[in-house]
Amino acid sequence: MEIGLNHYLVLSTILFAIGLVGVMRRKNLLLLFFATEILLNSVNVAFAAISHYYGDLTGQMFAFFVIAIAASEVAVGLGLLIVWFKRHGSIDLDSLSSMKG
Amino acid sequence: MLAPINISMESLNVLTLTPMLIPVVGALLILVLDVIKGGLHKSLYVVLSLLFLAMDFFSVVDSAGIFAQNGTVLGMFDVMLIDGLAILAQFIIVLASMLFIPLSLTHKRFHEFSYPEFYALFLFMISGFQFMVATDNIILIFVGLETSSLALYTLIAMHNRDKSFEAAVKYFTMGALAAGFFSFGAMVFYALTGSVEINKIALVLAANGYADIGYVLVGVAFMLGAFAFKLSLIPFHTWAPDIYEGSSASMAGYMSIVPKIAAFIVAMRFFEFLVHSGIVWLEVVLYAFVVLTMTASNMWALVQTDVKRMLAYSSISHAGFVMAAILIGTTQANSALFLYWVLFTFTNLGSFSMLWISRQKNLPAHQMSDHSYDKFAGMIKTAPVAALIMGLFMLSLAGLPPFALFWGKLYLISSAVTSGYTVLALIMALNSAIAGYYYLKLIVYMFMKEPVMGNDGHMYVANATLALKTIIGIAAIGTIFAFVAINPLLEFITAFVYNSGY
């Protein structure tokens, strides 16, 4: 059968949902970051598909920017994560709850 | 085989980029300097950043002049959009940054300030904000947003205490999630309209008369989520208190002002046409956001024991207060937003700087946190001038006339009244009353309680230097004599907002 735009969109939505679930469920910082990556990439899929559907490059441009940003995010994120691990020897989310109320 | 594209330089209109580029150049220069000769004193970097920010400021003034003559200017493939909002926002951003950067000239050593990277990142962040406000292209907004945010995360982390790292991580993670929301929302609109430029999106949607409203709303929902995070609207606010507590007082103060105004501009650009296109849903949701944010955060601020955390919640509620302007969406409301934010800048700058100069390296026994209330007990006896100034800022935040923030509240509430949001106006008024309590609480501690044993009042100015005192002085004067400035300010703002069609 012919794979149309909607399939891509549905796929990206599913991916996004997965990402959301991961964000909520994950207790490990690293995996949490993966989940956020999934979020962004799900959007990328959709952008690519839509831009092909409309036949203009904007969507792909956006996708590229998203990729770049995701990369830099990872850079910053991992940096923070490492420092935290150095200081506490754990990357468990529950270890960072010194501030509340 | 693509045909060669040739673009005339004029159509590019590169000059529109100058305000954003100046800080970037400055940042690079600082980095280069450090490479050439390391270990220079922080004052050099501070002055350099000030210098570049000043240039930035003047270039904004210049573009303001251009705008005043021949209206909105487009540039760089019509990606850049220099209209009144952009200029006003840039004014606030640059001005606030200029006022905040000297706060790093503290008496005590905080080692983040000794890194040139700090200042570089600071300048990058500013350019990011400027990009954010100076375009209606979602891509560029996204890029600017992330640039600034990533820089901000790092700056927070550089404060280099456990709490600041925790804060950075929290902020970062939630920021990432928000970025996901933003991009997905953008995707939806792109799918609906095939464009990523807000005004085009508006046109297309209007053209097909919001045919598939359901999808529009989905997109709006995601966008709203992203902005709500940036503007710390409940329930997306949860990062704010922790981040404020974790980061240094100066950084916290900065965060309470600059990122939010940027986000407000984008929100204004984005929601204005939706609000005016009469989508009931959006009105309801925004109304809920405004009321919920104002009220709930006020209630939480009541029960705080740490002044900084209290101020965090208070600035959340201020954000909700100002969000009302977006909801109302008249010219008066939008002007009120800017007026409010300018005055809020001065007041909040002052109060956070006061916390900043009273920052000790290590806590005495009776004090459970950096700026717990009891730290300020009996301040009037030990450090009267400081107490008076702090009290002044508190009164201003509470909206007591004739201090700065009163006029902002006045104009904003008036705009609500003018456009028929009576109940909203009343809720806003009553919230100011609730807020009065926790601002007064600090005053009570400062003026009506006895000082703790062995408190010679030095600790209130432990961190003070001439620079900090100057900043506080400026803030105080701005707060007291605001009423002189209101009229010109109002006329200026109204003109700009009106001419850019909001």
Next chain:
Amino acid sequence: MLDHILSILIFFPALAGVFGFMIQKDGMRAYGVSVAAIEFALSLWLWYAFDGSVSGMQFMESLPLVPSFGINYTLGVDGISLFIIVLAAFFTLLGIGSLTDTANVKYMIITLLFLQMTMVGVFAALDAIVFYVFWELSLVPMVYIIGAWGGPLRIYASIKFFLYTFTGSLVMLVGMLFMAYFYYQATGVWSFGLLDWYRLVLPENLQLWLFAAFFIGFAIKVPMFPFHTWLPYAHGQAPTIGSVILAAILLKMGTYAFVRFSLPLFPDASAFFMIPIAILAIIMVIYTAMVAYAQKDIKQVIAYSSISHMGIIILGTFALNVEGVTGSIFLMLGHGVVAGALFLLVGVIYDRRHTKMMSEFGGLAHVMPKYATIFAIMMMASVGMPLTINFVGEFLSLLGFYQQSHILTLLAGIGIIVGAIYMLAAYKKVFFGEVTNEKNENLPDVNKKELFALVPLVIVAIWLGVYPKPVLDPINNSVKSIIQLMHNKSITELGQERIPDLVKVKEIVIQETTIEEVR
């Protein structure tokens, strides 16, 4: 100089207060007294220069503040505000002069000077926002006085005082913004100028809503039942000087605002709400008088008694005729003098015994005859003995309201009975009988400093009771113009019926108050 006398009256004390920071502690008292004396002299000059036969505003000043939003710094006095300003200056002088030894007296005096600025400002302002600014600002020094020099519960009391009034006045602010907006709709320009607003004739339902909005702000300040509970705490905890100023001047802001805003702006609403408000006022009069009778603390007695008297003032104000309104304004002055004096008197024994419990005293008339005499005079003034200042006010207020409702006036009149009951009972407890408590056996009688404050008050209380004319006439003229204005503005037949038409005083209606229809 006379052109700007009001600005001078407002800002001279504030300026002096700022300079006060530079003065050494021991010199502060003298400084404060001299500043207050100058201020008082200026206010007397104002009175002297004031033309009592004119009903309009005098010594008007105007300065654009936020012209694009219609906010101007406009000042002016008429017969209604003039005397309260004088009274404010008078009491600040007496208060500072009779200030007993307090902890860091320097801050106290500076605070008092700032308080004076706000008080004068409120009564001189003719622009809603300027009025609001001073109105709110007056909270701050008072809160500081209560909270820093007050009794054990001082912080609770001061916070309650602040939040309560603050909340009310914010609602009032919304009302003001509405008013300005309607003016904008009607004329196309923003304005918060009171005299501009006077020209506005609002449709009835709007009047009702706006009246309610303003009412909340004013009623809490007065304070009217059931918004009165902050007052006993504030008085009970405040230091003597605080209570004196609070009772003598600050409470008058509310009643003054009723006359200045509610009546002329919303004549029909005033007529509409007359009966409900009168009932509230009667509850204030009788209920609080009974509560006062149950008090154990002499200061609380007087605190509740002020609420009771404010009830009569409200009643007179909403008589909506010349007799009543004039009477209520005069009673503002009267109650100011008398309640102020009574609080000073309580302060006298408090300084000596550091208790205000009536059970601690008894038979003081034996040991402190002078004190007992002055107290008796003031008490009799407070229960409205003829030839004392209060009687004139109460008589006129009740007389005025009698035209509107017989039975309600009869009920309100019960006030003169219950008022006598709690006052005489308290006096009996404190002054009569044998000296039971040996701590009281050799209390010193009133000293010079206290007499400095008390004797002038006694003189005023009797002088204005015997010969109120010099004060009554200017008030009367201004009130006439306000009533006429209300009558001309009223659009409902209820208003027409309840607000008398003083045709004969047409010629003194000032041109600010010419009527134009809103369309």
Next chain:
Amino acid sequence: MEKYLYIALFAPLVSSLFSALFTATPKKMFTGIVASLLIFSSLVSSFVLLMYILDGGEPVHVEMMTWMATGHLYIPFGFIVDQVSVTMMMVVTLVSTIVHIYSIGYMDHDKGFNRFFSWLSAFVFSMMVLVMSDNYAGLFIGWEGVGLCSWGLIGFWFHKEVATWAANEAFIMNRIADLGMLIGIFLVYWNTGTLQYDGAFAAFSTLDTATLTWIGIFLFIGAMGKSAQFPLHTWLADAMEGPTPVSALIHAATMVTAGVYLVVRSGELYDLIPNVGLFIASLGAFVALFAASMALVNRDMKRIIAYSTLSQLGYMFAAAGLGAYWVALFHLMAHAFFKALLFLGAGNVMHAMHDELDPFKMGGLKKVMRWTWIMMTIASLALAGIFPFAGFFSKDTILEAAFAEHHFVIYGVLLFTAGLTAFYSFRLVALIFHGEERYKIFGIHPHEAYRFMLIAMSPLLILAMIAGVFQVPFFEMVEEILNAHEYHIHSHTTLLIMLVGTQVFVALAILYAYKKYASWSSVPDGTSAIENSFVYKLLYNQYYIPYFYEEYIVKSYKEMSEVFWTKVDMKIVDATVDGIAGIIYGTGEKTRDMQSGNLSTMLKWMVAGLVGLLSLAVVFGLAARYSDEILSILSALGV
């Protein structure tokens, strides 16, 4: 003439202020003397004015200055001396002069000597204002002024609990009446537009009866308070705690008669509303009997006299109510003389008996106090209305008036009361001056009062004897303004029978009193049968009215105040306010742990928020898409 008016009016004020200068200092004899002289000068000028008026001179009317003027209201300090007020002035100044002089002796040993004279003269001043004012407001000034002074004088010995209590009671009870008075004044103003007597009276005739009735009632309520008419009478008996001269001046001669004066003054009003007049008369008659009955058994010398005063006031009101204003006024005058005499005599006795008041503990005093005995006997005869003393002329005229007006019930009551009056008066005289010297048991050595006190009293003695001769000239004087007419019983025989009958009846009562008490030997100890009889108890406890007031009004007022304060004000009104604040704060406390500080919770909140928005969006989207269907469904449902 005006300068006499001013002297008469202000001499007392001057004297009061003068004595007030020395209140803080120990006793100064000259304050008493100066005060007496000033009051005397006031008396002289009043006399001059009286003569002037008697010569048919025009009433003296002055307006000193404006008091209150606002709106249409105009109240001056205006004073008028006409036939009525000059009579009152004479009575007031005369009695007060005598009382002043008497007091020099009576207050001899009191450390509040100067203060006493200050208060006393202040009272005279207020009384003069009351009677001389030419408008109701001015009258009210005096009205309240005398109330104030009586407060100060009843509670003069403020170390005595009872005295201060009585003072407050008197003040408050008068306040209750004053409210009525005030309302009356308001009615007069809003209906006639003025408070001046002449203006108001002129306007009255144009008003409808209902209004006039209300005015009459409210003004009379005021009168009831001052003249201690039922049910506001209890304060008068308690007021006897004050020094005796005060009782003589205030609570016998002058202040209590202010009510009568008011009614007489407003005669033109009450002429228009005879019903109210009748009510007043009946009440007066009732009070006359009521008070007399209480006087029968009382064992407190001063209280007995007080009740007799009350009863005589009843007579006056009866007369005034029947429109016989001049009679009322005449009886007022005569009564002032002999009652003051009686009180001052009682004062002597008290001095002699070291403030013992129970006549049963006296007896046989006529040996040591001959002059006092004579004076009090004559005063009692006058009071009883025996020919040719003052009481006969005034009182019998009242009876005649009642008879002539065909109000026979009132007549009968008054007649019977006359008998009672005679009885209790002479019961007192007999117990005090005759019989065994019971006081010896208590080891008291009585002595006659100072000579000059007796001399001071002598004018009263003379007047009590001969005042009757003034009846005709007095009538001729006052008939000019009061619509006075002589009351002639048509047939001469009836009149004769009446007079003789009355005299005989009264004489019998006197004899009975003497027979019963002149030879009294023991001090009753509450055991005898009569003392335990119901009627005795009822009378002795003043019909339990004070008890009733105490139990059911004073107490309940106290309790209600307590409730209002502790329950309503604290528990309801204040608690609500604090409650609202508490709710806001509490909500903050409860919900603050939404901020758990745990990152994944925060993320969950964000997602939750998003989901919420999305679901809303879906709902709205569907609603928008299927709006037509929804509308049709709704219309089908009839919404």
